[in-house]
Amino acid sequence: MPMEGIKRGDTALEARGITKRYPGVVANDHIDFEIKAGEVHAILGENGAGKTTLMNILFGLVQPDEGEIYVYSEKVNFRSPLDAIDLGIGMVHQNRKLIPAHSVIENIILGHPRAGNILNLKRTGEEITELCDKYGYKIDLKAKVWQLSEGEKQVVEILKALYRGAKILILDEPTSALAPPETKKLLASIKAMTRDELAIIPFITHKLPIVLTVSERVTVLRRGKITARLATAGATEESLAKEMVGREVIFRLERVEVEKGKPILQVENLSALNDKRFLALKGVSFSVHEGEIFGIAGVSGNGQQVLAEVLAGLRKAEGGKVLLDGINITHSSSLERWQMGVGYIPSERVEVGSIGDFSLVENVAMNYYFDDDFAKHGIMDHKKLRKLTQEFISEYDVAAPSPNTTAKSLSGGNLQKLILARVISRKPRLLIANLPTQGLDVGATEFVQNKLIQAKKEKAGILLISEDLDEILSLSDWVAPIYEGELMGIFPGGEAKRENIGAMMAGLKQKVEVI
């Protein structure tokens, strides 16, 4: 390992006065940052705060306009990520930079000369196993990456960085998409790595509690500037959020008690296939009532996506029944469902939720073109649609210059607000919200969650699908963990235990028979 000569407390990386300007914005405005060997120093900020730019500068993907970077007191000048890698900087990307068709070991050694011209997989395998033992990772080196869970893929990325001799590790949103037990393992391995004098820089948008448990120092960015440098010991979740957003953020979402009404959605023994034609949903039964949020908690790829698509009419059910207000809609088309009061917020806002090259008005029209009020005899009333879009923009606080802007120019949070607006404005009986806050920053997340609560107050039945256990637990009246296409049980929201649900999401606990 390249750890020789490094003492705990040495300054591992220092950035001085980093400035990067893009047309119209200063993405990084004189950022000063330093991290010591053996330390975890988190960088916090909302989407658009300049985190990505800073991260890319530290990894050599982007060159700063001004400022200097020092690695172990030596001034460096990164022209490409290769320069950064050579100097011992490793990066664990949020959208994994791995080749799914290749094995774990092939991914780790890719492009690294130490493996030799004729690959000596036995020797490298031993080296990697040694790294695994040291930091508590377990992974099958011969497995193909596409077979791995998100947490395992992250382990592969970390191992790849370590194998290349990283002394400074940048983690991009390290805990997003991890099941709670995987998060726990990650935190333990971070601790183990700092004992070996590695410097670790996690970049984080949400999941603030993680920041508090693992890091010693935090730097908070807002609109390209540093707004706070704190020792985590004195910080709280609320104080961090306040620095990030610039105002108080209410964390404890109050579960609003709404009188339980009639059942809206009844799902009986529903099963369906995924794109690869495997059975991904295996006989699921539950019901959602008026004024109720039914939360499905699961790590992605466990059938929740398939369930949402079947309920929205986008995917065929293989067996079972779906009743909406007592009417069998199992074989109804998506349009019929919209007209009967099903509202669907897809998880893929860019691919399914919007058409990037269309204007906001046209995107809003997607959920209104079939309404006689907005399209008489098939001729769309653009004036009315434009007015409606304008209302959405102001009411939902969408940052868009005009209703004619294209959807692709909006940020993720603003696009989600627009989608939310057009779906909720139809006053759906059943609202299917699939990962509604995924990838959103603290401010937008709070906004979306409040809108869901408001819809609940207005007597809608809400099916909330989320990977974020905190979100599920604080919003839902019922919590159902999903694992490999089966609901592991259905628990009243107030009584559900975090550890219990977390273990069920990861398949570590047996299925519980529902009352």
Place this chain on the structure above:
Amino acid sequence: MWDFHVRSLDASTILTIAALSELIGQRAGILNVGIEGVMLFGATLGFIAAKITGSYLLGFLVAIAIGGLIGLLHGFFSITLGGDQVVNGMGIWILGFGLTAYIGYPYTGPLGMERIPKIMGLSPFFFVGIALIIITWFVLSKTSLGLRIRSVGENPSVAEVSGINVTRTRYLSVITSGMLMGFAGAIYSLDYNPVWNYNFIMGWGFIALALVFFSMWNPFILLGGSILFGSLWQLSLNPQLVLPGILSRYVWRMVPFAMTIIVLLLMSTKWFRIRWGAAKPEALGQPYVKG
């Protein structure tokens, strides 16, 4: 009967080397549908060079060189310019078809040289083909160069982040691929059937292209497929050698094409599609733009 097998294996050799060349390019993410055109170029110019100089060696070298040159051209369009590989490949085919008909016309007729000696009755290129299969398999799956080639075919941006020069690796593959295509063409015109004729490759390049997809990008399945198709082709030419008096030869002429349809049907089954999807180089046919 033995004659038939020998003749089949000779045909299979050409298909094997042609398909292998396509496979090498495709593993790096470069699709060359103009393989037929490259083979025509290699076959025609190799034929002319051999006829003029009287040297087989020179003939093959010219064929390999022209193949590499067209590979370079294809690389320039699809790697450097980031153009559509299918469109460019079709361009290469049409160019090869037209230009070789024009250039080769004065040389119509037999080569008129002593035949290349056989080894145990087989063409020496049969052994070259087997060796190339083994070498390709070894390089692709056991060496770091192979890992680099496969990686730029799967996900060039990941490869780039890992310190691989995507452009260089793709050029290397596409040029090697082109050289082997030219070589395969020359085996046809100098050894298998040393007579120049209008459009004499008769779609073998396209059969080779289909074989790559059928092989799931595995050199050994590719070899098996090539032998199967080579034999069927030979059977369709001389059915009386194997099954005298059974069915009209017109029926036999149809067999390779009927077989193609059956293979395509098999390929569209669920079983095959799942495995095929997993084996297909993820970035096949996609230009890589540094981001």
